[in-house]
Amino acid sequence: MPLEEIATFSVSRLQVLDEQGKVDSALEPELTDEQLMSLYRHMVMAREADQRMLKLQRQGRIGTFGPCTGQEASICGTAMAMGEKDWLVGAFREAGARMMRGEPFLRQLLYYNGFEEGNYFAGNERVTPVAVIVAAQLLHAVGIGYSIKYRGEKDTAVVSFVGDGGTSEGDFHEALNFASVWQVPVVFIVQNNQWAISHPRSKQTHSKTLAQKAIAYDMPGIQVDGNDVLAVYRAVKEGLDRAYSGGGPSLIETDTYRLMMHTTADDATKYRNEEEVEAAWKREPLIRFKAYLENKGLLDEEKQAALAADVKAEIDAVVKELDEWQLQNIDQSFEHVFGDKHPEIALQQAEFLDELSREEDANG
Amino acid sequence: MAKLNMVQALNLAMAEEMARDRDVVILGEDVGLDGGVFRVTEGLLEKFGKERVIDTPLAESGIVGTAIGMAISGLKPVAEIQFSGFAFLMFHQLEGYASRFRSRTHGQFTVPLVVRMPYGGKVRALEHHSESREASFAHLPGLKVVIPSSPRNARALLLAAIRDPDTVVFMEPKRSYRAFREEVPEEEEVMEIGKAQVVEAGTDLTVISWGAMMRPTIAAVEQVKEKRGTSIELIDLLTMAPMDGATLVDSVRKTGRCVVVQEAPRSCSISSEIIARINDRELLYLEAPVKRVTGYDVVTPYFAREETYLPGPERIVRAIEETLDF
Numbered sequence: 001m002p003l004e005e006i007a008t009f010s011v012s013r014l015q016v017l018d019e020q021g022k023v024d025s026a027l028e029p030e031l032t033d034e035q036l037m038s039l040y041r042h043m044v045m046a047r048e049a050d051q052r053m054l055k056l057q058r059q060g061r062i063g064t065f066g067p068c069t070g071q072e073a074s075i076c077g078t079a080m081a082m083g084e085k086d087w088l089v090g091a092f093r094e095a096g097a098r099m100m101r102g103e104p105f106l107r108q109l110l111y112y113n114g115f116e117e118g119n120y121f122a123g124n125e126r127v128t129p130v131a132v133i134v135a136a137q138l139l140h141a142v143g144i145g146y147s148i149k150y151r152g153e154k155d156t157a158v159v160s161f162v163g164d165g166g167t168s169e170g171d172f173h174e175a176l177n178f179a180s181v182w183q184v185p186v187v188f189i190v191q192n193n194q195w196a197i198s199h200p201r202s203k204q205t206h207s208k209t210l211a212q213k214a215i216a217y218d219m220p221g222i223q224v225d226g227n228d229v230l231a232v233y234r235a236v237k238e239g240l241d242r243a244y245s246g247g248g249p250s251l252i253e254t255d256t257y258r259l260m261m262h263t264t265a266d267d268a269t270k271y272r273n274e275e276e277v278e279a280a281w282k283r284e285p286l287i288r289f290k291a292y293l294e295n296k297g298l299l300d301e302e303k304q305a306a307l308a309a310d311v312k313a314e315i316d317a318v319v320k321e322l323d324e325w326q327l328q329n330i331d332q333s334f335e336h337v338f339g340d341k342h343p344e345i346a347l348q349q350a351e352f353l354d355e356l357s358r359e360e361d362a363n364g
Numbered sequence: 365m366a367k368l369n370m371v372q373a374l375n376l377a378m379a380e381e382m383a384r385d386r387d388v389v390i391l392g393e394d395v396g397l398d399g400g401v402f403r404v405t406e407g408l409l410e411k412f413g414k415e416r417v418i419d420t421p422l423a424e425s426g427i428v429g430t431a432i433g434m435a436i437s438g439l440k441p442v443a444e445i446q447f448s449g450f451a452f453l454m455f456h457q458l459e460g461y462a463s464r465f466r467s468r469t470h471g472q473f474t475v476p477l478v479v480r481m482p483y484g485g486k487v488r489a490l491e492h493h494s495e496s497r498e499a500s501f502a503h504l505p506g507l508k509v510v511i512p513s514s515p516r517n518a519r520a521l522l523l524a525a526i527r528d529p530d531t532v533v534f535m536e537p538k539r540s541y542r543a544f545r546e547e548v549p550e551e552e553e554v555m556e557i558g559k560a561q562v563v564e565a566g567t568d569l570t571v572i573s574w575g576a577m578m579r580p581t582i583a584a585v586e587q588v589k590e591k592r593g594t595s596i597e598l599i600d601l602l603t604m605a606p607m608d609g610a611t612l613v614d615s616v617r618k619t620g621r622c623v624v625v626q627e628a629p630r631s632c633s634i635s636s637e638i639i640a641r642i643n644d645r646e647l648l649y650l651e652a653p654v655k656r657v658t659g660y661d662v663v664t665p666y667f668a669r670e671e672t673y674l675p676g677p678e679r680i681v682r683a684i685e686e687t688l689d690f
Contacts, residue, residue: 087437089433116467116468116469116470117470119468119469119470119472120469120470120472120473124472125472128436128473129468129469129473131461132460133456133460133461136425136429136456136457136460136461137461138429139425139426139428139429139430139432139433139457140429140430140432140433140436140461141433142429142430142433143429143430143431143432143433143434143435143436143437143441144433144434144436144437145433146430146433146434146439147433147434147437147438147439148437150389150415150439151438170423170425171425171426171429174421174423174425174426174429175426175429175430177421177423177426178420178421178423178426178430181420181421332470333467335470335471336466336467336470336471337466337467337505337506337606338466338506338508338529338530338606339466339471339474339528339529339530340529340558342558342606343558343608343609343610344606344607344608344609345606347609
């Protein structure tokens with residue numbers, strides 16, 4: 001046969017909760033009531049933290065940041081599926097997942113207020129800091145996956161985030177390729193929020209889905225309704241279980257929507273129309289998960305109000321911590337250029353401190 | 365003691381450190397089965413297995429990016445970039461991550477990584493295989509840049525680089541790979557990174573060079589000494605960044621005259637930085653302007669023209685004599 005089909009491919013999409021919160025019971029993940037309520041609280045926290053940060057930014061109390069509103073299912077559903085020993089190698093729009101992995105909210109506020117202290121916290125060995133150079137972090141995730149495999153660490157994998165724009169970067173493809181060749185335990189989460197600043201998903205790639213990018217690397221890939229937290233949880237859990245059992249990497253496209261601006265420095269009304277955003281608000285992830293919990297009898301107005309008050313109190317307390325935060329060790333940058341301080345760095349540090357004291361003297 | 369060439373000495377350092385420390389792994393293009401295109405990693409696959417000597421897909425950012433991930437999770441990767449000319453495909457991994465993980469996390473995350481790469485001309489190579497771009501790497505804060513010049517210091521510095529707590533860009537003068545042999549001690553020898561070496565003490569003039577330029581520089585120094593009986597202090601820079609300003613400046617304070625020899629283009633280069641340090645700290649001790657023998661600010665010519673482009677002993681001798689006679 002001169003021409004024969006040698007391979008065929010297909011791409012699946014997973015939805016567990018529809019937009020009304022109706023569950024497909026055959027696909028419903030096994031989560032306890034406590035877990036479900038905990039997940040819901042994390043999503044509410046992510047949303048409220050985001051909205052508070054927006055206010056703080058507008059008041060000039062923190063610098064610019066990239067809001068995650070609308071992506072809570074994609075972010076928190078992923079973190080919910082992660083095991084104790086897993087690594088999180090994020091990008092910059094996953095504050096909710098970071099908090100679920102133990103990062104205090106204060107650290108986000110510090111990072112976005114210009115403090116390196118926002119990049120680490122006690123017990124952070126497996127949560128890498130915010131990564132701004134798009135898609136480069138995916139390769140770090142693959143290298144960590146190699147370490148895990150090399151050491152034979154059990155029940156350990158890496159979850160790494162990137163956006164739809166990031167799939168155009170060379171590092172995205174290099175990461176998928178290396179991960180697949182090495183068969184390392186990594187789950188790539190492509191948060192497709194439809195916009196890379198002003199560039200729409202349709203112009204980012206001619207591919208019909210982002211999930212299909214996995215096919216080229218012979219890696220399991222799936223698209224999930226990224227506003228459906230149960231679908232995200234289910235897909236990530238499956239990817240992680242595969243990774244734990246030596247089945248190698250996988251890719252999950254979470255099809256969601258960036259309801260706010262790219263960062264606070266950006267005006268999204270310049271490039272996308274209001275109707276699109278309004279329609280997206282109707283599909284946002286909290287509505288349907290809330291309906292699902294109400295249907296299960298886990299949530300009612302009273303509980304919702306109590307939860308909201310609780311989250312607000314938590315955020316208030318953290319914002320107070322931010323307000324009280326004092327800049328310390330102005331010359332800290334000189335301390336961490338290298339593990340061992342080189343004499344030339346010490347000379348520049350002394351020069352810096354000398355300049356500073358002269359300015360202080362001059363300013364009385 | 366054995367007489368080794370630089371390729372053998374580098375190979376020895378990696379074999380020693382891999383035998384000592386199971387966290388050390390090697391990765392790069394053709395480093396395993398093929399032993400590297402220059403054979404620097406030859407035999408290591410057989411000795412240490414494919415989990416520790418990893419033949420990677422052809423992607424420089426992939427190599428260094430994954431190596432960064434390995435390093436932050438406890439391994440000590442030694443990544444090979446086949447030729448320094450290809451390093452710019454991973455430059456963002458150095459600038460964006462390797463050089464600053466420590467600083468931006470105040471030491472919580474560190475990247476103990478070595479990125480080896482052959483650099484430099486005069487091996488009649490195809491384009492992109494002859495450049496000398498150490499200044500590009502040295503300009504990134506948080507990165508160490510080391511260039512050995514002989515088998516003995518190559519072995520001692522590579523051991524130091526692998527044990528270093530930070531990322532070291534280790535540039536190997538490929539022209540010197542097999543050019544000569546040198547006694548390399550059997551016992552372990554580790555040199556300090558961040559230190560220049562006074563190869564030969566002298567009182568009349570300081571000559572500073574590094575890497576592949578050390579050989580023609582030594583030849584030139586010998587000629588001048590023989591001809592004029594001058595006492596010349598010869599310094600091998602060894603570490604481009606962080607630069608050992610003290611050793612350079614101390615020498616020039618003593619001699620009052622200085623010549624810097626480098627293969628790289630002149631502007632914004634390591635020699636520019638050396639002169640700046642001397643001017644900053646010891647300008648009044650100078651009895652002559654610091655003279656430079658360098659590559660020119662042109663795109664590195666193909667090999668038919670490289671012989672005349674690269675500094676050789678004659679140019680270096682002239683520079684030394686002009687500086688002595690100023």
